[in-house]
Amino acid sequence: MRYRNAGSTDLKLSELGLGCWALGGGNYWGDSRPEDEKKLLQTAYNLGINYFDTAELYYDGRSEKALGHAIKDLPRNRIVIGSKLFPTNAYKDKTIDHCEASLQRLDTDYLDIYMLHWPINSKSIRVFTDDESLVEHPPRVEDTVADLLKLRDQGKVRYIGVSNFGKRWMQEFERNNIQITVNQLPYNIFSRAIEYEALPYCVQTGSGIIGYSVLMQGLLTDRYQSIDDIPDQYCRTRHFHQKRSPQNRHGEQGCEEELKKALNKLKTIAQDNELSMSQLSINWAIQNKALTCVLVGTRNPDRLKENVAGASKRLPAEVYQAVNEISRPIKEIMGPQIDYYESPENNRTTFTS
Helix, strand or coil: CCEEECCCCCCEEECEEEECCCCCCCCCCCCCCHHHHHHHHHHHHHCCCCEEECCCCHHHHHHHHHHHHHCCCCCHHHCEEEEEECHHHCCCCHHHHHHHHHHHHHCCCCEEEEEECCCCCHHHHHCCCCCHHHHHCCCCHHHHHHHHHHHHHCCCEEEEEEECCCHHHHHHHHCCCCCCCEEEEECECCECHHHCCHHHHHHHHCCEEEEECCCHHHCCCCCCCCHHHCCHHHCCCCCCCCCCCCCCCCCCCCCHHHHHHHHHHHHHHHHHCCCCHHHHHHHHHHCCCCCCEEEECCCCHHHHHHHHHHHCCCCCHHHHHHHHHHHHHHHHHHCCCCCCCCCHHHCCCCCCC
């Protein structure tokens, strides 16, 4: 396993991190057993993975609690834990209360990285609450930043990060005298919107990038024969037609034909290079030097070993460029919007009021 510095800091993350959304059970990913979760985390650590990512939003804190239990026997000073604060909880002083609740669930004295899960605006908040008073009066950025800095000064948070922030929102935070250590952003072969603006800005300002959804919830693996086999709940992004899933909010036409063509070509490339689709997809993402770490989410130790094997390789330059060219039509259709779940008018990553 290789390690990279998070932006301009000395914090080192493994190139492959474990996304822990699926820990703790729940309807989205299905039930899980504590003993299996503990085995998974031990396997990850033994394979050299040192970054574990969670959030208070995942199963109402059950993911944090499950992660805390699973890492109990691992040396705390050799692992990096990142968790995320939801914008509805980012009001003055409330931020501190929620961080302390996360620490309690994780059974740790500090978080290595504490991130704001989404930008603070009415578009973002409206998705997750029916309380119109919260929508009309979102938290003040300066109050949130002040509380985050207080948590850092108290030693409860080592580094401050954000998630799903476009350039405009990163600048909003930076105007309040805060250095963003990492920005956690969606990134995979079919989701390259950050390449337009967010990624270059992170490089310019010395912020690291943690890429999530690198396997696009199973689409970029060998799990499904075609996109027609993918369950509705995993077809909520702008890549898919608005009628594909009742959970879709974006109202767009998607690019399903382009996805099918690209997938067939990628499968051939993977076979020609003796890689699984997962390994090809992970390898492609890691090859972007602007990324500090990419996340995979699995509850299967054997699948995790396969993913790590993929991360240990490097694609030949001509293969990397071929994958870029295959996915270019999808990149152009998707454009620079990094919020893959909303229409342009409801884009949470650029809206600032």
